Amino acid sequence: MTIVMYDLVGADDRRFSPNCWRTRMALLHKGLEHEARPTRFEEIKSICDGDRKTIPTIEDGDKVVTDSLAIADYLEETYADRPSLFDGPVGRGLAAFVQNWTQTVVNPGVVGMVVADIHDNLVPSDQAYFRASREKLFGRALEEVQAGREDRLDSVRKSLTPLRATVSQQAFLGGDRPTYADYVAFAPFQWARSISDFRILADDDPVSAWFGRVLDLYDGAARRSPAYY
């Protein structure tokens, strides 16, 4: 049965949500038939049982699961015969570390570089909601948050040192093959390239080479998704 994944979408079919990319990559990794259903911010309240506040959310028959890590756990347990996302409890523990690092260090740096571009790439009916909710969060205009991003590039790139050091020594965070930790760390850069022409990674950065390896997985599914570069 096809799993339905509610996938945040902007204008021109841009699939930009980092949380949704974790789930999309997990479904691809497991080789599960799925439909990444384009969903605008304003549509989230109407999906499934009408009680969902965030996506990714998946529908697998009559089972509904929200939250990217809960979805990864569900897929791992339900489809245990498929390629493992974590390679056991140690890998699950390390994936949680990578998620916490990504959310507290990488994502805040990335969002400050693309948040006004996200607004500009949304369908018009989502723009007012996005501006109001995010400006409340940041306490200033989206354009002010994004301004001066060139000056912050060095420090954002420096914050990637642990990732850079690791993927300089091995192909993936999972070693010689990708695991869920790779998809979690990959997601903010896929978010950025889907929604903004501002390049966060230098071409000669080993993080770029690793990012390219993840983009190439599963017949280049992530690479083929609408993006700026």
Ligand SMILES: N[C@@H](CCC(=O)N[C@@H](CS)C(=O)NCC(=O)O)C(=O)O
């Ligand atoms: N912890 C959740 C976070 C999900 C989340 O915040 N999703 C965003 C899209 S990236 C969302 O649905 N936001 C709805 C909104 O802002 O109204 C996860 O990992 O799935």
